[in-house]
């Protein structure tokens with residue numbers, strides 16, 4: 384497991400140097416979706432084009448997913464508007 388010099392949750396003020404049970408939200412430019420992975424098993428060599436958000440636990444992961452769904456809905460509405 385990688386060493387962390389203090390890591391901050393992207394959804395709440397939590398921070399830690401021992402991110403046990405933390406999650407990472409991963410968005411890829413080539414994928415219309417979001418993935419969640421445990422921070423401990425996250426690969427060190429993800430492409431820079433990936434967007435990562437650190438999450439302190441499942442409560443913040445739920446918030447993150449709700450926000451993603453809202454963004455996704457907005458994007459779909461925009462796309463439909465552009466296609467019409």
Ligand SMILES: [Zn+2]
Nearest residue numbers: 392395439443
């Ligand atoms: Zn949090």
